[in-house]
Amino acid sequence: xxxxxxxxxxxxxxxxxxVYGLSALGLSVIFGVIRIVNFAHGELLVIGMFxxxxxxxxxxxxxxxxxxxxxxxxxxxxxxLQSLVIxxxxxxxxxxxxxLLAAIAIAMVSGCLIVFGPDPQGVQLDYALDSFAVxxxxxxxxxxxxxxxxxxxxxxxLAFFKYATVGRAIRAxxxxxxxxxxxxxxxxxxxxxxxxxxxxxxxxxGCIILLLVDVHPYLAPGYTLLAFIVVIIGGMGSLFGAxxxxxxxxxxxxxxxxVIQPSLKTAFSFALLIVVLLLRPQGLLxxxxx
Amino acid sequence: xxxxxxxxxxxxxxGLAALAGFVVxxxxxxxLVSSYIATVATIVLYLAFLGQAWNLMLGIAGLLSxxxxxxxxxxxxxxxxxxxxxxxxxxxxVLAGVAIAVAAGALIGYLGFRFAIGGVYFALLTIxxxxxxxxxVDHAKFLGxxxxxxxxxxxxxxxxxxxLNLRGSPEMFYYLILALxxxxxxxxxxxxxxxxxxxxxxxxxxxxxxQALGVDVFRYRMYAAMISAGMAAVGGVFYAFFYNNxxxxxVFGIERSIELTLAPIVGGVGTLFGPIFGAFVLTPLGELxxxxxxxxxxxxxxxxxxxxxGVKPLFWGIAVAAIVLLRxxxxxxxxxxxxxxxxxxxxxx
Amino acid sequence: xxPLLQVEGVAKSFRGLRxxxxxxxxxxxxxxxxxxxxxxxxxxxxxxxIAGAFRPDRGQVQFDGRDITxxxxxxxxxxxxxxxxQIVQPFAELTVLENVTVGALHAHREVAAARLAAAxxxxxxxxxxxxxxxxxxxxxxxxxxxxxxxxxATGPKLILLDEVMAGLRPTETDRMVVILQRLxxxxxxxxxxxxxxxxxxxxxxxxxxxxxxxxxxxxxxxxAVVRDPAVLTSYLGGAAV
Numbered sequence: 001x002x003x004x005x006x007x008x009x010x011x012x013x014x015x016x017x018x019v020y021g022l023s024a025l026g027l028s029v030i031f032g033v034i035r036i037v038n039f040a041h042g043e044l045l046v047i048g049m050f051x052x053x054x055x056x057x058x059x060x061x062x063x064x065x066x067x068x069x070x071x072x073x074x075x076x077x078x079x080x081l082q083s084l085v086i087x088x089x090x091x092x093x094x095x096x097x098x099x100l101l102a103a104i105a106i107a108m109v110s111g112c113l114i115v116f117g118p119d120p121q122g123v124q125l126d127y128a129l130d131s132f133a134v135x136x137x138x139x140x141x142x143x144x145x146x147x148x149x150x151x152x153x154x155x156x157x158l159a160f161f162k163y164a165t166v167g168r169a170i171r172a173x174x175x176x177x178x179x180x181x182x183x184x185x186x187x188x189x190x191x192x193x194x195x196x197x198x199x200x201x202x203x204x205x206g207c208i209i210l211l212l213v214d215v216h217p218y219l220a221p222g223y224t225l226l227a228f229i230v231v232i233i234g235g236m237g238s239l240f241g242a243x244x245x246x247x248x249x250x251x252x253x254x255x256x257x258x259v260i261q262p263s264l265k266t267a268f269s270f271a272l273l274i275v276v277l278l279l280r281p282q283g284l285l286x287x288x289x290x
Numbered sequence: 291x292x293x294x295x296x297x298x299x300x301x302x303x304x305g306l307a308a309l310a311g312f313v314v315x316x317x318x319x320x321x322l323v324s325s326y327i328a329t330v331a332t333i334v335l336y337l338a339f340l341g342q343a344w345n346l347m348l349g350i351a352g353l354l355s356x357x358x359x360x361x362x363x364x365x366x367x368x369x370x371x372x373x374x375x376x377x378x379x380x381x382x383x384v385l386a387g388v389a390i391a392v393a394a395g396a397l398i399g400y401l402g403f404r405f406a407i408g409g410v411y412f413a414l415l416t417i418x419x420x421x422x423x424x425x426x427v428d429h430a431k432f433l434g435x436x437x438x439x440x441x442x443x444x445x446x447x448x449x450x451x452x453x454l455n456l457r458g459s460p461e462m463f464y465y466l467i468l469a470l471x472x473x474x475x476x477x478x479x480x481x482x483x484x485x486x487x488x489x490x491x492x493x494x495x496x497x498x499x500x501q502a503l504g505v506d507v508f509r510y511r512m513y514a515a516m517i518s519a520g521m522a523a524v525g526g527v528f529y530a531f532f533y534n535n536x537x538x539x540x541v542f543g544i545e546r547s548i549e550l551t552l553a554p555i556v557g558g559v560g561t562l563f564g565p566i567f568g569a570f571v572l573t574p575l576g577e578l579x580x581x582x583x584x585x586x587x588x589x590x591x592x593x594x595x596x597x598x599x600g601v602k603p604l605f606w607g608i609a610v611a612a613i614v615l616l617r618x619x620x621x622x623x624x625x626x627x628x629x630x631x632x633x634x635x636x637x638x639x
Numbered sequence: 640x641x642p643l644l645q646v647e648g649v650a651k652s653f654r655g656l657r658x659x660x661x662x663x664x665x666x667x668x669x670x671x672x673x674x675x676x677x678x679x680x681x682x683x684x685x686x687x688x689i690a691g692a693f694r695p696d697r698g699q700v701q702f703d704g705r706d707i708t709x710x711x712x713x714x715x716x717x718x719x720x721x722x723x724x725q726i727v728q729p730f731a732e733l734t735v736l737e738n739v740t741v742g743a744l745h746a747h748r749e750v751a752a753a754r755l756a757a758a759x760x761x762x763x764x765x766x767x768x769x770x771x772x773x774x775x776x777x778x779x780x781x782x783x784x785x786x787x788x789x790x791x792a793t794g795p796k797l798i799l800l801d802e803v804m805a806g807l808r809p810t811e812t813d814r815m816v817v818i819l820q821r822l823x824x825x826x827x828x829x830x831x832x833x834x835x836x837x838x839x840x841x842x843x844x845x846x847x848x849x850x851x852x853x854x855x856x857x858x859x860x861x862x863a864v865v866r867d868p869a870v871l872t873s874y875l876g877g878a879a880v
């Protein structure tokens with residue numbers, strides 16, 4: 001194994017990890033505020049990917065340019081999902097919420113399967129095979145663009161939570177549900193907005209991932225698990241944690257693929273998940289769970 | 291307390307009659323219906339059996355596992371490997387499978403309880419172990435890896451009745467899983483009405499209070515995890531010999547873990563008959579949807595371009611979501627009340 | 640004879656805040672020992688250290704001739720100490736009888752025997768007519784009684800009662816006083832109670848200890864303690880009795 005291979009794997013891992021981080025951000029936002037573990041995460045991501053695919057085929061739109069459209073679409077979907085369905089199980093036990101979301105996930109995957117079929121489909125971009133050479137490093141154009149787009153969207157989201165009035169109100173809700181109600185915030189609406197924003201973030205991630213991966217319905221569970229791993233390692237509910245976890249997992253998988261064996265990289269992630277759950281269940285940047 | 295009281299003491303006369311009728315119907319079923327329906331019934335009973343194993347852990351001891359396919363898979367792979375490669379009969383193989391699964395249950399339980407990982411985090415821990423194992427089996431050449439592990443099937447064995455080697459006709463498998471499901475029901479009922487059951491329910495409702503009353507919470511949680519894992523492994527042995535082929539993705543995949551939680555949750559978590567009832571609702575529901583879609587397609591109502599594969603799970607997902615929203619405690623407790631099958635607490639001895 | 644329960648110099652801090660500092664006291668067999676003090680004085684923390692919910696930072700707990708410092712709650716129960724919780728902790732999905740049976744299984748191997756013993760405990764606490772209700776449907780005073788019945792069912796030598804009279808009407812308080820006196824007289828039970836209801840404390844306790852800011856400021860006969868100048872200024876506010 002030479003330095004060149006390792007360095008290239010490292011860079012590719014960091015870039016891919018940023019996209020993982022953006023996807024996990026959507027899961028983390030929803031959990032951090034609504035305290036719902038979104039078991040339909042990967043399905044939302046796959047829907048985002050298919051939406052970008054359709055826009056590419058119909059309008060020839062580059063998936064990166066379809067980010068705003070797909071994000072808006074998934075925002076509406078997430079908003080409605082929370083305000084019409086998930087709101088009604090908020091008081092139920094963990095396993096009922098899990099089952100509801102699992103059922104919704106099954107329905108969504110099946111919907112995709114009916115419409116698009118089971119075979120992998122991708123976009124053909126004219127820059128797909130281009131790359132930049134920087135010294136020893138060879139950086140794929142698509143991967144670089146994807147990472148830049150992911151960082152931009154994530155930055156937008158972080159700015160929203162820091163500066164926008166609604167974003168700050170949502171954070172107040174997350175910190176203190178009762179307090180938020182007492183000062184007159186419409187918690188139900190803020191929750192719906194949160195689920196919408198989380199979904200929009202997942203949709204954006206879906207568009208970006210389509211640059212790197214061909215889409216098919218059965219990708220979904222794998223992406224759900226990947227996002228869980230990222231978020232738990234970074235810290236459930238911590239936004240920076242999700243990005244950090246994404247990069248860590250991206251690098252760990254890329255390294256495992258070149259050092260050990262590509263097909264074992266996921267096993268490596270799960271092993272990491274087990275270790276973090278045991279030693280630091282709140283994650284690297286998370287607050288202690290109550 | 292007599293065995294009869296412990297197993298059936300809660301039932302009203304009507305409840306006893308319903309149970310007896312149900313059992314008689316199940317025993318007679320293969321001679322009444324087509325072999326297709328008998329096969330569906332076999333799968334229903336299989337899911338009912340697994341549902342009870344899983345329910346023991348969540349509904350009775352309060353531990354949410356979404357990685358139970360791990361234990362099923364361990365039972366399946368251990369017994370199939372011993373039989374296919376070393377010729378060890380499954381009657382012995384089941385012991386190995388159960389032993390490994392119980393050890394795995396003990397390990398996950400130990401880590402989860404000692405490190406105080408609760409609720410959703412415990413669920414994720416179980417998923418992580420199941421997925422980790424799946425990928426390991428993918429790479430285990432001696433278990434066939436992704437190419438799968440196959441059991442020898444001969445035309446003669448398709449009609450036989452060899453319980454020792456679990457080679458035989460579909461009827462044999464039907465009666466085997468029926469016996470297992472009923473035995474699981476009796477075992478759960480027996481455990482639940484004994485000291486262990488009281489302690490489990492106390493721990494589920496309030497672990498701190500249970501501990502103050504002298505309950506060794508850790509030990510009883512470990513029992514729940516180990517018994518549940520062992521039962522699931524028995525189901526795995528059945529799975530292996532019924533289907534005759536094992537693939538890591540199909541055996542350990544998270545879809546399998548989710549599938550086996552559906553019947554108990556829909557039927558009613560924490561009830562003993564709920565998982566059985568849930569299985570009897572869900573599987574036929576799925577079959578019905580498939581039949582309906584095929585009929586629509588042959589009659590020309592929907593086009594050929596629609597992928598039928600997706601239609602059944604689509605309706606299924608919608609149906610399950612509807613049940614969660616409309617009957618969050620499960621269907622069985624509601625039916626039980628409506629029909630007066632169980633005595634109110636004041637009439638129990 | 641050595642006292643049944645001996646607590647020596649126990650202390651506990653939470654994040655640097657001292658909840659209990661160097662408290663010592665001893666309780667004789669068959670004694671009824673009251674602990675009073677304002678909210679936040681450290682009474683419940685003291686109970687939690689005896690019952691094993693918290694391990695003391697310093698100090699020792701001796702019970703029945705054994706060192707039980709830092710035992711797990713279930714081991715403390717095995718040693719012969721029953722407890723109730725200030726914030727009631729019923730098993731919500733279980734009936735009242737089943738709740739108490741969980742406790743009774745500590746003293747009886749067979750479920751049938753435990754259920755009978757549990758029924759006796761419920762009768763004693765005058766909850767017999769509620770035995771088939773779900774614990775989640777009980778009123779607060781009944782839940783308090785359920786707490787006592789459940790702890791009692793474990794067959795303890797000593798019972799720690801944390802504000803079991805709070806929320807009871809005066810007549811109900813008097814009933815509880817009579818019940819507790821009977822338990823001591825008939826079953827030889829030793830009782831340590833945290834209580835705000837002064838008439839109950841005065842009527843029941845052989846001796847009373849006063850905690851304030853985590854420290855013991857007085858101990859002695861109830862009549863003497865309530866006249867103690869330190870107690871009057873810090874707790875009773877001078878006019879309470």
